[in-house]
Amino acid sequence: MADGDDRQATFGSDGSLETETTPDATGENDFGEEKEPNETDGGYSRYVVSSLLQKAVRRSDEEVAAWAAWELARSGYAWNLWDRLNLYVVEDLRAGDEVALTIERYEELATERWEPDAWKGRLCAIHAALAAARARSTREASNADAYFGAVADLRAEARERGEEPAHDFPVGDLDPDGKFDAVFDGHTGEGSKRGRGTRFFKTHGARVGPEGEDEQSARWQRLAMLLDGEIDYDEGELDRAVAPVDPDDPWSESESDASAEASGSGSTDDTAAADADDDIDDETGSLTDFAE
Template sequence: MADDESRQATFGAGGELSERDPDADGANDFGEPKEADETDGGFNRYAVSSLLQKAVRRSDEEVAAWAAWELARSGFAWNLWDRLHLYVVEDLRAGQEVALLVERYEELATERWEPAEWRGRICAVHAALACARATSSRESPNADEFFRNAAEARAEAHERGEEPSIDFPVGEFEPGGEYDVAFDKHTGEGSRLGRGGEFFKTHGARVGPEGEDDQSARWQRLNMALHEVDFSEEQIEHAIDPVDSDEKWEEPSFEDERGSDDP
């Protein structure tokens, strides 16, 4: 756990390479020669990059905009864009469309224009503002850390011949268990159980809890009517019914259900 966290969070010695745009000014705002990792304003670029991430995480638009601008104008645009791409997966809620915006802003700033000139800088500001305005969340790194910790605890318990105190969300993942529906014709276990097209269409292709829209439900109903399996009306209705929001993996069995393969 510590190794992964240090790789993502450590800057400076032993971290990322010190590299400034060769065309960047060699003096800071005070006319003094800049150090290898110094910005035009006289700040350490690792600290500014860290501030940018914290500003995005805390939705502080002004600070995020300044930090991005400072890195871009100082010849560290490559550092800025590299970090922003990390932030959209590390510090924002999944599904935020800003991830695509950041890529587009980078393309404009680095391929169409020069990163440190005014158009490149306003692209940096735009990207930082978009990130800061998006919904912040640490869900992905929190999930990664939990899954890694659970894997370690699980392995240690296995070595001791004990049940783990912390386990993966699926627990005992096997046919007949809570996630039985996963073992359909696309898996070896499901194939051995004779679960073919009938099982998959009735149970494995369901969505929810919002369910299918009317057009998709109509297509599924027609597909099942045209299928080589003679589906019952009960099976067809179940296939297009929304998954229960409280019991997402609960599946009934049908008396006439049998194994079959799609053509």
């Protein structure tokens, strides 16, 4: 498959298109007329059909999206179609949607196993467009990019004036001992200087939530900490390591977190750690018995 980026539209100073039509897109249209550059078989501009496809995906209009994909594929603009569909995954669909893998697979089938403008290739194009249109539409990534970029400009302008910015990034100055102190563990220069090694990471940097660890993961976490031959964790540290973070304040590291019960996370009762130590030290005991 050709690289779509090599064939994106460029415009001259007079607004005219400066791009070549690929060989697959030449020939006659549906009316028996020689196709103009960038014309589809139905007599449309491929740029307009491509834009229509994106708007149809964004508005969840399945039929229009399916037609636009079919029109581009049958007209010899499959490279344009697949380039655009992959862009829509990151520009117009909710993060984490599995449709990205679906579209990738259909593209592979249409362009590597079959001919993209043949019957099977067109079916792949329609399937991919329908999958995109049926996925949860959102402009969250594009909106975040525009917002963060605008804030970056405002921060730079404020610094030049020697003022505090009217708008700032959600992390502020990102300093140690601040709201995001947990990130300054041994993986950072500041954390290393403060001697924040494995103990700090296990009890602060590795915490998850707000759902917390599941029962099995929490069990493994506590056992690994209890079996650590170099660090002797106390009960509060064991509890903190598997306690879910506060959903309303996920960066809080208050003392209450250390003794919080991890609901559904497999956190044991107040005597579990001591019992575990006894079991581990007992030559006839087993970790399986402890876990159960």
